[in-house]
Amino acid sequence: MPSQNIDPIFQLIKSLTPSEKRHFRLFTNKSGSSEDLKFLQLFDALEQQESLNEEKVLKQVPSIKKAQLANLKNNLYKHLLSSLRTYHAAQNLDIQLHEQLDYARVLYNKGFYQQSLKMLDKVKVTALEYELPHIALTAIDFEKLIESQYITRSLSGRADSLTQEATAVSTHIAQMHRLSNVALRLYGLYLKVGLARNQEDYDSITTFFQENLPEIDNQRAGFYEKLYFHQAHVWYYLMIQDFRNCYRAAQKWVDLFDEYPHMKERRPVLYIKGMHNLLNALYNLLYHSKFTAVLQQLEEFAADPKRKSNANIDTLLFLYLTTNKINAYFLEGNFTEGLQVIPGVLQNLEGFQAQLDPHRMLVFYYKIASLYFGSGNFKKAIEYLNKVIHHRNTSLREDLQCFARILNLIAHYEAGYDDDTLDYQIRTVYHFLGKMDNQQQMQVEIFKFLRNVGGIAPHQVRDAFAELKERLIAISENPFERRPFLYLDIISWLESKIENVPVQEIMRRKAGRLK
Incomplete structure (x- = not known):
């Protein structure tokens, strides 16, 4: 890929939807300053290009001098991110809660301690309800700061209450990190090595898993603790080739979203990944009927007009739906029929190139090669x-x-x-x-x-x-x-x-x- 096409500002501009571009123009036009006018002119010039050509930009916008261009690009990048943050705030609860934390800080700086505490309490309650303990702990820490510096007399026994809340939430977070660390390290090992190659691999993976994965209390554990617990089991059973238990762990991962139905809307990426790992386990088991049913369920989720949509979610849906549709052709032995998906796959690979990591690109190429091999087209394979x-x-x-x-x-x-x-x-x-x-x-x-x-x-x-x-x-x-x-x-x-x-x-x- 030419280096100019991976310029961050150019890449970000080319990824914008029409509504995001419209919002940015309105967002930038608010002040009407000459500096904002330059941002818009630079934005328009870059948006019209297929590949980045800075010399052409300078000719198109004579008011921008070559010495100014690098600085203007950096500032434009910041403006774009600010605009996108505002645009997507309604779909991202964590953005909204961080914004309210900022408002609480402003009120605190103005000396309105009671108003600040009231806002922090709302942030904390909402964050805990939607399984965002890191944000809740930030709110609690801020509450402790205010209570320790000013006599608010907001509640009797406030110090004990805040201390207990902080201890409970931080314990939750510590357990989450222990579980997520094990899950991530197992996944990293899988990407490097793949499945266990011998008894030594099996013993090494099993020892790491047993020594590092903490037990959880299902009655007290939150959504993320259970999720990382199931994730770690999925990677472990996959690597030791225990596909039946891998299937059971992946099913528990997906079932978690029935236990916490609001999380499918709030964390669709985790739901999509869970569905993919369930499909992968079923593929390894050659469990065709169940594989077909789960794939249809994922397709229905993707087609739901009410689901959240952004570039990240759309990339993962393309990745996992396409991978598993190809796997369905493998399961059925319909390689020649499967060739019809390749042009669309390649076109989407080009479109999602900025979002896909090298590992996933390689897997796609291997699967495409396998389709060609199975259909008898060995040169294309x-x-x-x-x-x-x-x-x-x-x-x-x-x-x-x-x-x-x-x-x-x-x-x-x-x-x-x-x-x-x-x-x-x-x-x-x-x-x-x-x-x-x-x-x-x-x-x-x-x-x-x-x-x-x-x-x-x-x-x-x-x-x-x-x-x-x-x-x-x-x-x-x-x-x-x-x-x-x-x-x-x-x-x-x-x-x-x-x-x-x-x-x-x-x-x-x-x-x-x-x-």
């Missing part, structure tokens, strides 16, 4: 696998990088590339496997087979595929060797070679038995 293989940050998902290379090697074999090209691919896979911390038997067996397949007589190839299939089935009996089969359904590919039918025909046959 190679094109998208190369986007994963040649990504500049190879520390992300070592397992995904590995399976992309193996699938790429198989795709080269299927596409009928010449021996020199195939030899080059074999060398690159061998080099990558050599750098991996831990190689698994499935990876090694496939690599050995593809390295030697050129020397097998044509009439013996079918038997060689059958022998490899039997070896891999035996390997898959080991729980720690099942991980690669989740990323690469090599057994179905081997069956397609043995029976001389397209791989998606094998997949459809299996899907029919699962329904």
